[in-house]
Amino acid sequence: MENTLFLYNTLSRTKEKFVPIHEGHVGMYVCGPTVYGDAHLGHSRPAVTFDLVFRYLKHLGFKVRYVRNITDVGHLENDADEGEDKIAKKARLEELEPMEVVQYFSDRYHNSMDKLNVLKPSIEPRASGHIIEQIQMVQTILDAGFAYESNGSVYFDVEKYNKENRYGILSGRILEDLLSNTRELEGQDEKRNSFDFAIWKKAQPEHIMRWPSPWSDGFPGWHLECSAMSAKYLGEQFDIHGGGMDLLFPHHESEIAQSTVCHHQTPARYWLHNNMITINGQKMGKSLGNFITLDEFFAGTHKALEKAYSPMTIRFFILMAHYRSPLDFSNEALQAAEKGLSRLLKSIVTLSKLSAGSTSTSNITELEEKCYEAMNDDLNSPILIANLFEGVRIINSVNDQKESLTQVDLDKLKNLFNTFIFDILGLMPESDQQAGNEVIEGLMNLVLEFRANARANKDWTTSDKIRDALAGLKISVKDTKNGVTWNLD
RNA sequence: GGUAUCAUGGCCGAGCGGUUAGGCAACGGUCUGCAAAACCGUGUACAGCGGUUCGAAUCCGCUUGAUACCUCCA
Incomplete structure (x- = not known):
């Protein structure tokens, strides 16, 4: 493990050398999907990004426990205090059991992830399965005096927390600014301050998803599940916490506050955030209605698509950009990715057929070093891919007898391509119909x-x-x- | 309004003070019966205006424009 991996930590806004808490082991928590609709292109970005992190850490020899949750309770729709639970709303509309909706979309999510060759996390906990842990956490926060009960709901006292800690440590926000700039929302009388957030919500009579608690029949607050589940499976402090940039505030900021009160330390050491996928320069999102589901991509059925795009094309498209840069969707870009991927994969077949020469005209060792350098520099997959294309050029030139490689270098190159393309980038050949027929x-x-x-x-x-x-x-x-x-x- | 991020050649997308990113497209060449594929070559990119520096796409300031977050969202 002589490689030194550097990761960009949102907490410090710098690239930091990655040193795990327990040598040889890594604990990683990533915010997963809220299962109330089909996975769209936006969902594929964190999935692929943290799959890359997972794969690379494993390649480096770490034993990784990767936890990615499924949110099936607690997200309120629309106005914070007046809204109803997203899952419950969908269930009522279609007259299904909430858990039936959860099961249905979880299965579909998993199916899409499998197609994208995203490895399954080590543990995939559901919020609804951890109500007890969340209730305990609410109690702990209340006992510590950092929360107050109001009409059956419990709110986190951000102002008090901020006196001893800094609320805004992750997002760079300053509480005074939040106070003066938070918009006026209806029905916030239960809160002392507009920036306080619910850790337990009393359920309205018509609300179907509810659990008994010391304060009311209700459900846990929006940010609590990740704090409770990460602590349960990874410990009070773990190595990496990931998610989309849009979760930075208030979700992750609030997680830090809750966990700090309960465990007296920042829950995760390294906070990684992937950027958004945009369409016409605008974020692709459920609420914006400008999203394209993954199934639509695979089938080419959305009106914005000129053709179908395979799962590997989508995966390669995502990996061609650095995870912290915004990535803009367009048919042109997807088609460029498709062709590039095809060229890359074809070269592997060519490589398997090459015969060795007496000398090497290219330096494969240097190429390998460059590949590791790219990955170690905050997982710079586009640079890695650029290096792999240099390998493609070498392979094709050897095939054209314009260059040559010794058997040792040939074996090294094969190993290099297999390792980086299949194991680390997680790409795979898509049409193997001809094999075995x-x-x-x-x-x-x-x-x-x-x-x-x-x-x-x-x-x-x-x-x-x-x-x-x-x-x-x-x-x-x-x-x-x-x-x-x-x-x- | 506040906070943060960003503006790169036809398109996508690296770049973190001096050396070729890379992919796709285009054009020319080699090869080929013709194609295709492959290889070789070609593009005088860095929003604008100032400043720092021997030297800036890269640092600083201003201007313009864009996006994200501040409300559920990956």
């Missing part, structure tokens, strides 16, 4: 034999007819120096 294999050999004969006789009409006909069946035939190759598009 003996019928197609046999037919193709037969057809290409006829064509080879025609070509030998300079019967271009016949040979082109065969090639065109196969092209119509989405089989492309290419005549190379080393013979004929074909593949399914």
